[in-house]
Amino acid sequence: MKYKAYYRPQSVPETVELLASLEGPVVLFAGGTDILIYAREDDRYADSSIVNIFGLPELQGITLLDDEIRIGAGVTHTEIEQSPIIQKYAKVLADACRTIGSLQIRDHATIAGNICNASPAADSLAALAILDAKIEYLHEGKPCELPLVDLIAKPYKTVLTDRDLVTCIRIRRLPEGTQTVFYKLGRRKALAISRMTIALLAHRAADGTVDDFNITVGATFPKPYTFPEINGILLGKKPDPARIAEIAQAISAKIPEIAGIRKSTTFKQPVCRNMTARLLNELFTEA
Amino acid sequence: MKQTLSFTLNHKPYTIEADPCDRFLDVLRNDLSLRGTKEGCGVGECGACTIVINSNAVTSCLVLAGQADGADIMTVEGLSETEIGSVLQRCFIENGAVQCGFCTPGMLMSAYALLQHNPNPTREEIKEAIAGNLCRCTGYVPIVNSIEAAVKSLQS
Ligand SMILES: Cc1cc2nc3c(=O)[nH]c(=O)nc-3n(C[C@@H](O)[C@@H](O)[C@H](O)COP(=O)(O)OP(=O)(O)OC[C@H]3O[C@@H](n4cnc5c(N)ncnc54)[C@H](O)[C@@H]3O)c2cc1C
Ligand code: FES
Numbered sequence: 251m252k253y254k255a256y257y258r259p260q261s262v263p264e265t266v267e268l269l270a271s272l273e274g275p276v277v278l279f280a281g282g283t284d285i286l287i288y289a290r291e292d293d294r295y296a297d298s299s300i301v302n303i304f305g306l307p308e309l310q311g312i313t314l315l316d317d318e319i320r321i322g323a324g325v326t327h328t329e330i331e332q333s334p335i336i337q338k339y340a341k342v343l344a345d346a347c348r349t350i351g352s353l354q355i356r357d358h359a360t361i362a363g364n365i366c367n368a369s370p371a372a373d374s375l376a377a378l379a380i381l382d383a384k385i386e387y388l389h390e391g392k393p394c395e396l397p398l399v400d401l402i403a404k405p406y407k408t409v410l411t412d413r414d415l416v417t418c419i420r421i422r423r424l425p426e427g428t429q430t431v432f433y434k435l436g437r438r439k440a441l442a443i444s445r446m447t448i449a450l451l452a453h454r455a456a457d458g459t460v461d462d463f464n465i466t467v468g469a470t471f472p473k474p475y476t477f478p479e480i481n482g483i484l485l486g487k488k489p490d491p492a493r494i495a496e497i498a499q500a501i502s503a504k505i506p507e508i509a510g511i512r513k514s515t516t517f518k519q520p521v522c523r524n525m526t527a528r529l530l531n532e533l534f535t536e537a
Numbered sequence: 538m539k540q541t542l543s544f545t546l547n548h549k550p551y552t553i554e555a556d557p558c559d560r561f562l563d564v565l566r567n568d569l570s571l572r573g574t575k576e577g578c579g580v581g582e583c584g585a586c587t588i589v590i591n592s593n594a595v596t597s598c599l600v601l602a603g604q605a606d607g608a609d610i611m612t613v614e615g616l617s618e619t620e621i622g623s624v625l626q627r628c629f630i631e632n633g634a635v636q637c638g639f640c641t642p643g644m645l646m647s648a649y650a651l652l653q654h655n656p657n658p659t660r661e662e663i664k665e666a667i668a669g670n671l672c673r674c675t676g677y678v679p680i681v682n683s684i685e686a687a688v689k690s691l692q693s
């Protein structure tokens with residue numbers, strides 16, 4: 251890989267100081283599973299300073315907070331998949347990360363890399379979106395925070411500068427008894443036309459009414475979205491086939507609305523409608 | 538733009554001068570002349586370049602040389618000196634898991650990482666562990682059988 255200079259700071263403060271002192275474009279290098287693929291295409295990093303942040307101690311670890319879970323930016327997909335905290339309080343994210351690439355990729359690729367690469371097909375994004383993920387980052391050393399849905403601007407583009415260091419991601423800690431589903435259609439190598447994910451979470455009160463619900467579709471829109479108005483169809487109500495059909499109809503209608511009418515729409519829209527209805531029916535008729 | 542990199546490779550300490558932004562695969566094959574690790578696709582999809590870094594199986598075509606600094610690394614060259622590795626190698630040969638042999642170093646490293654974490658894997662867990670390793674010759678069954686045989690052999 252062609253590059254201008256290489257640095258490996260040992261801590262976050264050292265990284266902040268380094269980033270402030272560097273001139274020209276900077277590449278924050280985590281696992282590198284996206285960057286090294288791009289580096290094969292051309293010499294786009296020839297003028298860049300490579301800052302290797304892989305393994306920085308402050309970016310590690312998964313911690314349980316009062317209402318949230320903190321995931322260090324440098325946590326790998328394997329660590330998320332195997333974390334007892336994520337499995338217990340945010341299972342949908344463990345299920346999403348388990349579907350990423352091969353074990354060798356999951357062992358090395360990081361969650362912040364998956365977010366910051368901002369591929370519309372990145373598999374963690376739908377799960378993170380329904381968990382109300384917030385991204386903490388340092389801008390010129392100052393702590394800042396943005397919801398995931400505002401961090402990603404468009405395909406392969408976040409609102410961050412090349413020197414903004416993501417330090418952690420905070421997600422909801424789901425109350426006990428919350429059910430979650432992650433569904434993935436299609437493989438990475440498969441054409442984008444046939445890729446889609448659905449992530450959802452639901453909780454029912456003792457009397458059976460739904461008191462917590464969030465559903466979204468991934469690998470379909472230019473960036474992650476959540477749909478409060480669609481969630482509202484079920485919130486405070488008892489799930490019945492008519493409401494489930496209404497949700498399936500509403501969420502699949504978002505595909506042409508947001509992504510525009512494309513070749514893939516004719517395929518994705520009915521698949522989305524049918525799968526959403528099926529997943530919700532299975533969820534609400536189980537136990 | 539070479540820098541000094543220090544790491545443990547196959548249980549031996551190394552200090553070398555290498556370009557930190559080369560792929561670690563190239564450092565192994567070119568700088569260290571360790572050619573057991575193969576390059577297939579170069580984009581993380583075939584698993585031929587799999588090595589074990591800090592107990593994790595990773596594709597070395599997607600690892601930066603600078604990331605090896607301070608790490609504990611195993612490649613296929615070090616396997617025969619470990620119990621798990623030598624049993625795996627024997628079982629691969631006995632069970633017909635090696636035909637052209639191109640995928641074998643990567644397969645062995647994925648299997649080695651699996652058995653280090655999980656000495657008693659199910660057949661499903663074995664398949665999952667080698668799902669990122671492609672083999673054009675064997676149809677995978679002999680490979681899974683070999684790893685199962687190694688598990689039995691290591692337990693007895
Ligand atoms: C063979 C293969 C299969 C794959 N399969 C899938 C799949 O099925 N599903 C899927 O979703 N993805 C898949 N991927 C992509 C996935 O590996 C990456 O998106 C990965 O998660 C990126 O993490 P990384 O640490 O490797 O990022 P890097 O490549 O190091 O970085 C990616 C981007 O994020 C930025 N970045 C990283 N960390 C930070 C930080 N802390 N602060 C600010 N910016 C940061 C980098 O500057 C860069 O722009 C696959 C990749 C390969 C090679
Ligand atoms: S050469 Fe590294 S995965 Fe194919």
Ligand code: FES
Binds near residue numbers: 639
């Ligand atoms: S033995 Fe030939 S590719 Fe596996």
